[in-house]
Amino acid sequence: MENKVIFEKGKEGRRTRYLTKPEIPLKRADELLPKQFLRENLNLPSLGELDVVRHYTNLSRLNFSVDTNFYPLGSCTMKYNPKVNEALASMEEFTHVHPYQPSTDVQGALELIFNLEQILCEITGMNRFTFQASSGAAGELTGMLMIRKYHAIKKNKKTKVIVPDSAHGTNPATSSMCGYQTVIIESKENGLIDLDKLAKSCDSEVAAIMLTNPNTLGLFEENILKISEIAHKIDALLYYDGANFNPLLGITKPITMGFDAIHLNLHKTFSTPHGCGGPGAGAVGVSLAMSDFLPAPLVDKRGEDFYLNYKIKHSIGRVRSFYGNFNVLIRAYAYLTSLGADGLKRVAQNAVLNAAYIREKLKQYYEPCSILPSMHEVVFSCSRQKARGASALEIAKRLLDYGMHPPTMYFPLIVNEALMVEPTETESKETLDNFIEAMINIDKEISEEIEKVKNAPHTMPVKRVDEVYAARNLNLRWQSPGASF
Amino acid sequence: MPYILNTEKDIKEMLEAIGAANFEDLFKHLPREILLKEPLRISSGKDEQETRKIVESLARKNLPLGRFNSFLGAGCYDHYIPAALSYLIGRAEFLTAYTPYQAESSQGSLQTIYEYQSYMCLLTGMDVSNASLFDGASALAESALMSLRITKKKKVIVSSSMHPEYLRVLETYLSGLDFIIKEIPFDAAGLIDIEAFKRALSDDTACLALQSPNFFGLVEDVKMLSALTKQKNALVIMVTNPMSLAILKEPYKCGVDIVCGDGQALGGNVNFGGPSFGFLATRNEFMRQMPGRIVGKTVDCQGKPAYCLTLCAREQHIRREKATSNICSNQSLNAMAAAIYLALMGKEGIKEAALHSMNLAHYLYESLSKINGVKVIFSNTFFNEFIWQVEDAKKIIRKLRKKNIIAGFYMGDAYREFRDCILSCCTEKKSKEDIDDFIAALKGVLNG
Numbered sequence: 027m028e029n030k031v032i033f034e035k036g037k038e039g040r041r042t043r044y045l046t047k048p049e050i051p052l053k054r055a056d057e058l059l060p061k062q063f064l065r066e067n068l069n070l071p072s073l074g075e076l077d078v079v080r081h082y083t084n085l086s087r088l089n090f091s092v093d094t095n096f097y098p099l100g101s102c103t104m105k106y107n108p109k110v111n112e113a114l115a116s117m118e119e120f121t122h123v124h125p126y127q128p129s130t131d132v133q134g135a136l137e138l139i140f141n142l143e144q145i146l147c148e149i150t151g152m153n154r155f156t157f158q159a160s161s162g163a164a165g166e167l168t169g170m171l172m173i174r175k176y177h178a179i180k181k182n183k184k185t186k187v188i189v190p191d192s193a194h195g196t197n198p199a200t201s202s203m204c205g206y207q208t209v210i211i212e213s214k215e216n217g218l219i220d221l222d223k224l225a226k227s228c229d230s231e232v233a234a235i236m237l238t239n240p241n242t243l244g245l246f247e248e249n250i251l252k253i254s255e256i257a258h259k260i261d262a263l264l265y266y267d268g269a270n271f272n273p274l275l276g277i278t279k280p281i282t283m284g285f286d287a288i289h290l291n292l293h294k295t296f297s298t299p300h301g302c303g304g305p306g307a308g309a310v311g312v313s314l315a316m317s318d319f320l321p322a323p324l325v326d327k328r329g330e331d332f333y334l335n336y337k338i339k340h341s342i343g344r345v346r347s348f349y350g351n352f353n354v355l356i357r358a359y360a361y362l363t364s365l366g367a368d369g370l371k372r373v374a375q376n377a378v379l380n381a382a383y384i385r386e387k388l389k390q391y392y393e394p395c396s397i398l399p400s401m402h403e404v405v406f407s408c409s410r411q412k413a414r415g416a417s418a419l420e421i422a423k424r425l426l427d428y429g430m431h432p433p434t435m436y437f438p439l440i441v442n443e444a445l446m447v448e449p450t451e452t453e454s455k456e457t458l459d460n461f462i463e464a465m466i467n468i469d470k471e472i473s474e475e476i477e478k479v480k481n482a483p484h485t486m487p488v489k490r491v492d493e494v495y496a497a498r499n500l501n502l503r504w505q506s507p508g509a510s511f
Numbered sequence: 512m513p514y515i516l517n518t519e520k521d522i523k524e525m526l527e528a529i530g531a532a533n534f535e536d537l538f539k540h541l542p543r544e545i546l547l548k549e550p551l552r553i554s555s556g557k558d559e560q561e562t563r564k565i566v567e568s569l570a571r572k573n574l575p576l577g578r579f580n581s582f583l584g585a586g587c588y589d590h591y592i593p594a595a596l597s598y599l600i601g602r603a604e605f606l607t608a609y610t611p612y613q614a615e616s617s618q619g620s621l622q623t624i625y626e627y628q629s630y631m632c633l634l635t636g637m638d639v640s641n642a643s644l645f646d647g648a649s650a651l652a653e654s655a656l657m658s659l660r661i662t663k664k665k666k667v668i669v670s671s672s673m674h675p676e677y678l679r680v681l682e683t684y685l686s687g688l689d690f691i692i693k694e695i696p697f698d699a700a701g702l703i704d705i706e707a708f709k710r711a712l713s714d715d716t717a718c719l720a721l722q723s724p725n726f727f728g729l730v731e732d733v734k735m736l737s738a739l740t741k742q743k744n745a746l747v748i749m750v751t752n753p754m755s756l757a758i759l760k761e762p763y764k765c766g767v768d769i770v771c772g773d774g775q776a777l778g779g780n781v782n783f784g785g786p787s788f789g790f791l792a793t794r795n796e797f798m799r800q801m802p803g804r805i806v807g808k809t810v811d812c813q814g815k816p817a818y819c820l821t822l823c824a825r826e827q828h829i830r831r832e833k834a835t836s837n838i839c840s841n842q843s844l845n846a847m848a849a850a851i852y853l854a855l856m857g858k859e860g861i862k863e864a865a866l867h868s869m870n871l872a873h874y875l876y877e878s879l880s881k882i883n884g885v886k887v888i889f890s891n892t893f894f895n896e897f898i899w900q901v902e903d904a905k906k907i908i909r910k911l912r913k914k915n916i917i918a919g920f921y922m923g924d925a926y927r928e929f930r931d932c933i934l935s936c937c938t939e940k941k942s943k944e945d946i947d948d949f950i951a952a953l954k955g956v957l958n959g
């Protein structure tokens with residue numbers, strides 16, 4: 027049965043009273059403001075609390091989530107989100123402090139940001155962090171604008187940014203938003219950056235190279251120090267898209283690999299929940315040489331007091347109002363406190379082990395994208411399956427029937443029929459074994475009962491959703507019956 | 512405590528299966544010189560009880576608004592939030608899901624986001640809304656970029672009665688690009704200076720970006736400003752407080768092309784400023800220039816209604832360097848919370864929240880205007896906040912704070928000309944008693 031939208035469930039006269047009537051003579055809007063500024067009607071539904079609670083509770087049950095299903099969505103690091111972090115983040119002392127309260131009222135919040143920055147500096151080797159960016163992409167924009175300013179101050183003439191063809195789509199999009207032309211470098215057959223091609227593209231007008239390491243094929247860029255040397259020789263800076271930092275925690279540091287500016291996705295590596303696509307937080311870290319360009323304010327300490335420091339010499343300005351997604355930072359801080367140095371290293375080890383185990387068990391069925399060892403994620407090509415009649419998409423949809431969220435599909439773009447599997451460290455061997463079994467079963471189904479795969483999913487609230495129909499018959503909002511629009 | 516389920520035995524079996532002797536083998540292809548020689552110098556792991564203690568000790572160093580009689584607003588508002596909201600939005604199926612790429616396993620989030628988009632269209636009167644942006648400031652910046660793409664012109668005109676932090680973010684977003692920002696002043700009434708605007712408006716103007724209610728709380732004559740702007744084929748971008756739209760005229764009907772802002776007032780905690788969410792809604796003709804995710808209603812292969820992400824060809828994962836924006840993750844959960852908040856409050860509830868806030872703010876305005884030494888410098892055409900002048904405003908704020916009253920936002924921090932001014936706000940959480948106490952305390956401070 028179709029789930030009606032909330033707008034079709036309203037009934038005039040139905041409501042729950044939440045607000046106390048003020049003890050002043052209440053005036054109508056038109057007694058307080060000129061009529062020309064007022065709206066004539068407000069066409070929103072009237073509902074009772076039970077209507078709303080049942081509607082959204084039932085909707086939530088249509089979702090897969092980390093708490094209900096294995097969710098090996100590559101590049102997204104869907105690790106378990108510890109509940110104590112939620113409990114701490116929802117404390118009134120955190121949720122009900124206002125950004126414009128005097129710093130004496132918010133010492134705890136400022137200290138938390140200060141401590142979190144110190145921990146991230148140690149983990150990455152960077153000199154300072156800003157937490158203004160609300161996501162990885164916003165972090166990239168922040169970092170790349172700092173790089174732009176670095177060159178502007180030095181009067182370097184820079185026009186281009188180099189991005190490998192395996193990069194996240196956000197990298198070239200960010201580079202354009204900073205006014206740079208994007209130069210794409212083709213990867214080698216084994217999935218790594220082609221050093222010769224890189225060296226040839228690196229002329230004096232290159233402002234930066236944006237890299238993910240391990241790259242989006244789950245491979246470690248073994249020549250990272252040579253890449254760094256090539257970049258720095260022409261005063262180009264190396265930007266680290268830290269989306270894949272999970273397997274390197276306590277193993278190496280971005281600064282040691284030669285990166286000048288980085289972002290970390292706190293909603294990936296540091297376990298803050300994804301919330302159907304946000305809120306996340308992009309923590310942007312920079313080397314000492316770049317620290318003067320950070321957005322203001324930063325949190326600093328004077329004696330025993332924490333304060334917002336707006337005096338940043340060559341600051342790029344603000345990238346967000348207030349101080350970023352503070353409530354997300356609490357969760358990341360609680361997580362880091364809980365894990366400590368020993369825990370972080372075990373995260374990296376188990377993240378790599380889990381991916382390597384899946385690769386080993388599936389490699390005779392699905393073709394790994396490279397002969398090189400995988401780090402925290404393994405990218406398979408389903409070309410063999412495609413030749414037998416089933417695409418990566420169809421395999422992904424069939425996985426839903428096994429109660430598992432599909433891996434990332436068709437990314438990176440340079441792998442045919444890609445499925446990118448990132449199990450994360452928090453999944454158990456039993457879960458991995460179940461996934462492996464499901465993938466092997468699906469491979470068998472392609473030979474024996476291919477229609478089952480091609481028409482999947484069969485057990486979800488809806489059958490295969492028609493995305494082409496959506497794009498051709500745009501319906502982006504509910505309309506009240508009889509509306510002229 | 513790393514929340515790892517693999518036991519020693521599991522690890523041994525798995526290492527054996529992949530032909531590795533130990534964990535180090537998994538990293539042996541990394542260049543030796545980059546491997547850390549010693550453990551990270553951060554504290555060692557903690558159990559849950561101790562973790563809790565550490566974070567709670569920080570929480571205790573904060574003094575939340577509930578301890579004060581607070582009149583702070585300035586872009587972040589402490590409205591009443593029904594208890595059911597945190598219960599619903601905290602459901603694990605919403606909280607721990609990713610962006611709904613796989614439509615079949617994400618119908619819950621997709622339908623909720625579709626309802627959010629619909630709610631924003633109903634409030635603003637616009638044709639389409641995206642699925643959210645980061646905050647009000649980045650929503651303004653993205654709207655400006657959108658107007659530059661649509662008009663292919665160079666100049667963004669903004670009013671300095673816009674939230675000052677939004678202006679700073681706009682400048683940062685445009686800093687790498689070849690566009691000009693022209694800031695125009697406000698007049699003696701605190702509204703956009705029409706003559707200055709007319710002078711700034713030219714053939715190369717892409718848009719006028721205004722805020723209404725503006726940073727001083729005042730409602731601008733948007734319809735008149737739109738008419739002027741259209742004479743030069745420029746677009747009108749309006750930043751607004753969505754709560755005010757329960758009462759104020761739909762931006763669409765005022766000739767606005769892109770309406771955006773921060774959605775925090777719709778069911779969001781103040782959260783020390785984040786997370787909240789940015790919203791952006793526009794006219795059909797500009798739909799394909801919108802940044803960010805959009806959910807559409809469609810059908811499944813058996814013709815049954817279903818939802819999915821759509822118009823993806825605008826986005827970074829498809830269009831890469833030619834995308835309308837680099838945005839990927841947005842603030843979905845906060846936007847979904849706004850939809851649920853609006854559903855809980857209902858038509859009458861949301862009108863009441865807005866009307867109570869406005870009535871209380873006007874009561875405060877009237878009460879302040881009767882105090883000797885206090886001047887309400889602008890008219891009463893405001894929604895739920897306004898600025899007032901008093902000698903030594905900063906000192907007054909400090910003195911009131913000692914009596915557990917937060918008078919508002921000190922305007923001198925943002926505007927040189929308002930060094931003696933305070934921006935005070937009321938939400939429906941204020942009572943007559945709160946306001947009377949504030950007035951009495953202020954009189955005490957002024958006379959003592």
